[in-house]
Amino acid sequence: MLKQPPLVREGDLSLMVDLYELAMAQAYWAEGMDDTAVFSLFFRALPDNRNFVLACGQRSVVSIIESLRFTDEHIERLASLDRFRPEFLDWLRGFRFSGSVYAVPEGTPLFPQEPLLEIEGPIAEVQLLESLVMNYVHLESVLASKAVRLTFAAQGRPVVDFGLRRTHGLDAAHRAVRAYRLAGLTGTSNILAGLDFNMPVYGTMAHSFVQACKDEQAAFRVYADLYPGTTLLVDTYDTRTAVRAIIAWLKSNPEVSIGGIRLDSGDLAAEATDCRTMLDEAGLTDIKIMASGGLDEYGIAELLSSAAPIDGFGVGSAIGVSNDAPALELAFKLTEYGSLPRMKNSPGKQSFPGPKQIYRRLGPDGEIVQDVVSGRDEVYDGTPLLKPVMKQGRIIEGAIEPLDDQVRNASEAIASLPERFRSLAPISKVPVEISDFLKALQRDTLEKIRSA
């Protein structure tokens, strides 16, 4: 056993594979099965509390696919498992993904049966990518699909990510911020991720700072000196007492600049209302009130429906782990091999065979009217969402937009959702139609399976 590594290294991602994928790859290799396969990444149903999936990660994952290699060290480690033939390990040593990837734009709202991406290539090569690609896309899509709901609930007020301490590990904490940008959050507390993904970083003080100082007022004074315009955390001991003291202090020290206060516990609506009244009566109408502490989209919606005077929200656990739907049942299914349609017949898990396209038709007001999931070569009205981003194992030049452009496109795509999908209440019906061609292909393929 090696020294336990604290983090997965980029160069080791080729081993981030389920054993069955390598076992199948060896079997394909042993049988000389190297025809072209098409695999599709999609979901059969939405979680109860989601009206769509905000698909994220499906384009950026190609940079991992492009650079996947098995080094001598990897080969040695695989050999130690005593399951692989030397000739197959040689094949792995020469592995470079040589196929194609089609993917919807980053930050596209999708519905059941709509592929996030499709990968096409020699079957063993695509099979090897299964779990890695699923893991990569699942993370960002889960977190973005949750975070976008917070922005709906906040009705334009800023929502800031405080989730670093709760996300599942450090890769999640980091790429969460990419997903949150696509979902429309305002900022993050996480410095590395904020810098890497060009998102504003926010944060002022924790209770520990107030507790460590001589008293609360001393803590506030230090911050006002160091960070003019700062936001003061007022609930360490007693919120109303703290706010009264701030008002008295600011009245006798008009040069002091405080931008806001943050409430992190208790009855946030009542406290915000009281604090707002106190601040306004003192003429401090510019001081904003921020709220945090166990908030999710339902909590935010309730606060705002009770007209709580809150100007912005910090959210941790709820978006950090997507607490009410931490997993999406993404499936990565073989849909074609050797130019023949493929599907399985497992109860409740039937899928549509063949490579696909999604056509999205918008109405005159820019709202989604109808999606058609069709065969890849069919032509329907609307915008085709799946576009080639990788060909012969290389990223297509210009196919992956810079993140700032992706964020702009995602914002438009989210805005194209009809109101019922932006509501927190579950929808009863999605605007997805399966093309006649795909339905017939499914019927024919099922008949062939059953008569086999």
Add this chain to the structure above:
Amino acid sequence: MLKQPPLVREGDLSLMVDLYELAMAQAYWAEGMDDTAVFSLFFRALPDNRNFVLACGQRSVVSIIESLRFTDEHIERLASLDRFRPEFLDWLRGFRFSGSVYAVPEGTPLFPQEPLLEIEGPIAEVQLLESLVMNYVHLESVLASKAVRLTFAAQGRPVVDFGLRRTHGLDAAHRAVRAYRLAGLTGTSNILAGLDFNMPVYGTMAHSFVQACKDEQAAFRVYADLYPGTTLLVDTYDTRTAVRAIIAWLKSNPEVSIGGIRLDSGDLAAEATDCRTMLDEAGLTDIKIMASGGLDEYGIAELLSSAAPIDGFGVGSAIGVSNDAPALELAFKLTEYGSLPRMKNSPGKQSFPGPKQIYRRLGPDGEIVQDVVSGRDEVYDGTPLLKPVMKQGRIIEGAIEPLDDQVRNASEAIASLPERFRSLAPISKVPVEISDFLKALQRDTLEKIRSA
């Protein structure tokens, strides 16, 4: 903006920090506040579906703490935020953690108010570690606390991790396996993690392999040739048809070695019962039946209570994201600064001040009778659980056991849980007592806060 990095690098973990931690550190530095602080990592309450937290990661995190540094590149990036003074950035450049860490053994079942770890050192240094340490320990503790329930439900039958595709990112997929070993799972499908953490790797075939082959029987024959003793996935088209065909094939080819079949959909209890009957009637009593597909501890318990003849389980989403409790409300709180007890008074968030110890008293049969949470210097009957693992910023030689030893200790610690904690039903009462000293310290500290 840098090129978007696909993974967090170990060398960049010093920037994996919430902005408020660096803001507070600068404030401590500016005020010359460099007394010793004690921070405690604990939880106030259990999630509804957990009877204890299996604390994991709290010892291994010290290797990250020990190596945390701010490089010139980090300093430059921080300077770009326009919030830090050059002298403070110089202080960061010289940062080496110089304090102490006390932690319970890896894989210790804990109850509310019991610290997983305590960190002691100059306040700014400890404050900087907050989110990084919380993230690191939270991940493994969340996943282990779920996984251990699966082992309870499976009553000694093997449970294998199939979660790579669902865990939140790649760090989670990797360290999950460390947590699962501590929780008592049998194996993993994840090759890199299995190799890194010395856990057996399992896996045979997906539906795609069956679909890609000429027909199901061809797929099975390839696997039997390549992998004698393999487990065949039988639900791609029709389970009973597949099993009938396997039986006919094995009868006329007694040299073929098949170890098991796997059911991945449908009514698992009914299918397992039918398959077992068919196999047994054919004299194939040695062929095991494995089940997978959306299983959690409740599903496993139900299958076994209906006497479904299932020999082992593969579990993905449920343990991969801890679906019913994906977050623990871990808190990292200042409990002492400058030798004075500290606490906050926020509604519902009062804690006990001062550095602590946990004494665990076992009965004659090795079962937990009582835990006492005391001041660190108090002496009670029982085994003290918090032990120093880092001193003056260096890992104490021999304090972190090799993983195999940790797994053995964890297994004993889990076995010491009285039956009611091993049940899937929620408990009403935890065996934790707070020492009189701590209660008095809380009372006195609260009085001082209120009279301030």
